Amino acid sequence: MEGEIIGKLQTSAFQDCLQQCSKQKKCTAVNFLLGVQEDPVCLFIDRTKEGNESEMPIPESVIYSAVSFCFNQKLSSQCTDSTTWSFERFPNKDLIDDRFAENAEGTISLEKCLTSCLNGKQCRAVLYNEKAAHCRYLNVSIQNVHNAKKFFKRSVDVDLYENNCFPENLIMNIAQCQFIRMQSSGFTEIFDERIANVSSATECEQLCLTWDSGNCRYFTYHRGTHMCYLSHTSPRTLNKNPLQNYDLNLSSGDLEDCCKPDRMHIHGASLKMFSGTLMTKNNKIVSCEKKFFHVYEFDAEMMYNECGMQKALSPYLTFSNLVMLKEGSTELITVMDKLLKVVCRIHNDLEIPPVDQHLSFHFRIEDGNITKQMLAKNIQISPQLRSYVTQPRYTMEVMDVNRNPAEVVQIGDEGYLLLTLHEKPIKFSIIDLFARDTQSGKTFTIIDSDG
Template identity: 35%
Template structure:
């Protein structure tokens, strides 16, 4: 009985949903696609289109459209049928399942839950009768009144890759994997009679795709299933480039027809179609499929290096640091889209080389875990961290001059026969002139260079790339920024090793006055009076994404430049053995202030101590009081400032009474007025009390008189009754 109740509830929700597809004002119309069914109903519009996304958009613009069919006509040309499924259509006009590439179904969804999917024409793709093998990939479950609510809940979750919907139990299961994010579908998914899987189309993984590969097959491909068809395409390489730059979604495969010069773009991989590209051989076709897409980044630090990987498909394997054929260190990764390993310099085969620049180099094997054999899915990465010195050798610069030969009896002339002399402009170290690549300056609150600053005051750190530096890039990122007291060795972190600002309230703002500069607004906190502070950091040249997303809140509106994804996809053919080895390298430049910055607490200055002593001994003046007030402002000591202001006010009143007769007379007159007001208040209170007592006595007297009158009347009534009794007896 309980099961039938859920089925009836689900059917009722579908009926209401079908009749109310015109979404309310707080919702928006979304779509999911299905390659195994047909949308039935009245055809309200029919038109030619080569884009699946155009078919979806035209349906969203038509108020009567509840769904659509994207199919091939008898001439194998793509067309779109907009359907009103609330009304029954003619059976003769309903297309067959074999001709329909994708059925498009609309549903309503809350606007705030659709923020991550707005740039996609459709949000989900349905895979009927598909379930999950292991519940470990189900990160959340919930009951839902219907499918639209279930899909909306998945859209609102950042880590939701797909959702399983049980129509009978009205149950939603949110998954961290999907058919397109695993290497082997049969390992994670299985046939299910109770659930359907809906894969999310708008899941955006934050990848900077530096190297993605296409697996190319000749004489094979699909021309009957696609998202977009383009005509007059020159060759297969151009078709592949179109697939790589496709902005309607993720292009996972393409087919090029050399005879017709047509390019077919598809979001779906061939393994999910249940078909093989070579089942229909054609000498004019070329097929390419996104085989692997993984991005690596290297973060060189002062004492270690960190390799980070991000994958489009879930990675399960190990990162092995090797020295020759020997594995020195190994870091295992289990079911993750992002992974990393960190190695100290000198460990795990990361060795130092001094020629031409001091560098730490190592080899890391990214091994996929399905087999112990080396396969095309494995990658060999050569990492190199070049640690530079604070200053670099520069070309010798000379000042040329000539002597003037003067004779008293002749006019002044230049002696052309005297050779010119050149003198180096900069001092040399080991025979070579050197200059800093990066300058770190400390500025006071007014923007001037400072060697002494106030504790609690505001200031800036300005980092600038030298104009004459040999660096190819002017832009840079800063990491491992810290402030250290050279006496006590106390160190405060300001920016961590990943380039993100530390949450300690010292850094308040970041800005880029020019591409070669970084300005950091700070508060001089965390150190005591007379601390001698040195600021250390690491600078790294960069070309793109030099403004990190983790620091977005510290940039003013309009100054923050969002990171851009640089996609570079490389074709790989089965006929050639393309190496899976590549290099990652990074330059590291130490930067620091040239001298110690002295932090001074204004409240500890000698003249301020004298002012305090004068106030305590009643030997003060207005000028000292104002000076104390200003120093409290500079030091940011607001709580102490309030206490001092109160004491100053009391001392000012005392001075008024003893030194100024007019002020004393005014205060005396005020005191007399207060006393008179108090006397009047006492008299009024006394009179009010007497009046209240008098009224109370009068009320008691009236009450007694009334009570006596009632008693007299009662006695008279009793007497009358007694006189009437004899008459009654008679």
């Protein structure tokens, strides 16, 4: 952004830059950039006045720029005080398929186009042609598709503005969200926040999951500097390949998806406005009805232990259900109604303990019916192997310093872990290996999630 520089702020967080600018009347724009010493700097800009061109940073050093945008807070309940910006501009972007867009009537200004999007329940982004003053509202955006190249193309006259106030209804935590981890690659020049004194890539990932300034979609950790870089956007969104930035000190994670381990999540989208009911049907028993009125997209969640969910343990853990999508214009069954069989299957590499597993034990009972001790110190569990598991795929043994199986390990003893593979996998790696103290319950990391 160009204009008169009215102040500077040394900060490692883009949101601090925006918040400080909003407190100054003359600040109408900011530039968040890396300084000469590679330290993040925020420049406060007054765009109403012409600045000294020699004082402006070179475009390559600017991480993000922002301009003030005013709208009626009452008209946009989705934008809260914690929202650091309302829209993100992606220049020269247009839709490949117009079925995801709705045209605004007539010619309107950019400000009115953006404000109308904030008022809409399904508007994730807008496309605006400044020359034609033409606005289109989108129910897709760059951040919520897996491959942006399949949805968006380059355009000379059209810019995309992504709605950052759109409610994601997403809880970020390690149990629900999965990152695609990459070693020896990452980005340290594009970030929303840089955090110092971070001990590991795992801690950096945790900081990404608990980030309270938006949805953290990408992180990079530098082992040499112990810096953690958090970003709201993925390199895939910016058409950047992390492998082109090779560095042995870097570890990175790209947010792939967030799911819920205790329930099914059904998402639907319609080309035409939809009103109707989503329900489950089992032996003519209808349960868990959820109604929708005048929507283009809808979501429903079904707990695994509710809604007549069918559970099967063999040959692998599976949850299934019949889901009916009933169009609401009539009570009669029509061609617009759908009956879906939904199945959620636990990955077949996960071995589920058999239902008939039993515990063998003996007690010595003396006078007064007081239990003094067990006859056997070892508790033996006798499982029945599945038909598809003929033998363990791998076994791990604790060996002493002489490479003999260890019966008892004392604190300070030297030894080895012997891992034996009984199959020949194409690829095998060991991550997240922990030891647990049975008395205190504390866990100790032997091999972390980076291997």
